[in-house]
Amino acid sequence: MIELKNVTRRFGDTVAVDGIDLAIETGEVCVLVGSSGCGKSTTLRMINRLLPHSSGEIRVDGKDITTLNPERLRLNMGYVIQGTGLFPHWTVARNIALVPRLLKWPQARVDARVRELMTLLDLDPDTYANKYPAQLSGGQAQRVGVARALAADPNILLMDEPFGALDAITRENLQLEMLRIQRQVRKTTVFVTHDIDEALKLATRIAVMDQGRIVQHDTPENILRHPASEFVENLVGKQDRGLKLMSLRPVRELMTAHARPRPATPGADALGEDDSLREALSVMLCRNLTQLPVCNGRGEETGVIARERIIRDGV
Template sequence: MIELKGITRRFGKTVAVDGIDLTIETGEVCVLVGSSGCGKSTTLRMINRLLPRSSGEILVDGEDVNDIDPQALRLNMGYVIQSTGLFPHWTVARNIGLVPDLLKWPARRREQRVNELLTLLGLDPETDAARFPHQLSGGQAQRVGVARALAGDPNILLMDEPFGALDAITRELLQQEMLRIQKQLNKTTVFVTHDIDEALRLATRIAVMDQGQIIQHDTPEAILRQPASAFVENLLGRGDRGLKLLALRTVGEVMERHPEPRRPASDTTGLNEADSLRVALSAMVWENVTQLPVLSKAGSEVGIVKREQLLQVRP
């Protein structure tokens, strides 16, 4: 879907991005991660031509972005930023409907799309559509920003530290929403963050950047197991790489499934299949047990997960 070939961006004598090569496949979530000033946001903004490149090629579906009309290019790329960029004097519905309006969609289709996206993002079309940005919480405003980026059903979603200004609880909730939405929509996404835990959680593949260069580009698990340099290892955190690895796998992947659902013991803490192995290990330590039941949404016990199974998931 997206190819960067030898991309360089200079600001005067300063080289912000230094000859990088990067391929992002269709439906992939590529997270650019690194410390402040490493060139990740600059790289993102060259994809939709908010910043011109100094040299190299950027291809979308095999076509150089410089050969595409800038407005047509950006209408096919949803763009989400940390500050949301919502128009304060427009309602939520009008903010979300901006791109469909530019695309000349009929009013009825725009309204249906707005309501569909509000529902998708966990907002209420009946009450939230008519509100203004100042009437929203930070998390709600960021959800509206994501909805607006998705409104024209773009093939590509660009997200520049969208959750960076939110508190930890809201940030985690929105990360969960992003994972859920990605499963449904399968958008090709480029996501910028300085938070390695966020990168590991959301990414199909991670591009670690330092001083304008890509140091390593691989799956979260591969990067955790084999960091390419001391810089990558330090970024990951040497002390809890094992726990980060456990966070990539779910209880459902390793559990022993019962032939038939059972009634759980009333005093037992249960896990869900979607819980990470890190959550499972934490629960076992807290409960001082060596195994825990896995419960269905209906509350039935469908299996068990053992501590020894968790300890086998290691580099």
């Protein structure tokens, strides 16, 4: 869906992006990760033509973007920037409605869409629709930014460190929300971060950038198992690669399933099937347990997970 071929961007003598090739498939979440100044934001802004590329070719849906009208191109790409970029003198509802109104949707449809998105992002419309950005917490404002980007149902989402300025807990909640929304609406997404854990959690594939180049483009698992260079190895963290691999795999993969679900034991510690092996191991280490029951989304016990099994087969 998005294809960059030998794309370069210079600012005077600075080569911000240096001949990168990148292909992003429909429905994929591609995460660009790398240290400050390596060219992540520049890459994103070239895709929606906020910045022209100096050379090379960018195709969206097979079409060279320089042949497309930039405004039309952008209407099909939700864009979330760090610090939200909300209009301070507009209400939450009006901010979210920005693109639908540009597209001249009838008012009733705009209102319905705003309510739908606020609900999807866990912002009660009756409480927040008429508030102004300054009346929101950082996490709430970021949610409004994400709702605005999704408003006109674009095929592509570009997100530049959308959760960068948030505390760890809010950040984790928004990451989980993003995974949930991604399961529901499945947008082709290019997501920029310098946080490797965020990249591992959200990406279908990660593009590691260094000094304007892509040094590795692969799945989270392959990046962890086979880092292409010492730079990538240091980025993913040499020491805790084992735990990071465990965080990619859900408990369901290594649990011993019961023949049929049983009622859960009241008050007992239990894990969810989608919790990671890392969480499972952590709970067992803290409680000094050798195994734990596993429950499905309806709260029925569907099996058990054993500590030894995680240690033997978890990585």
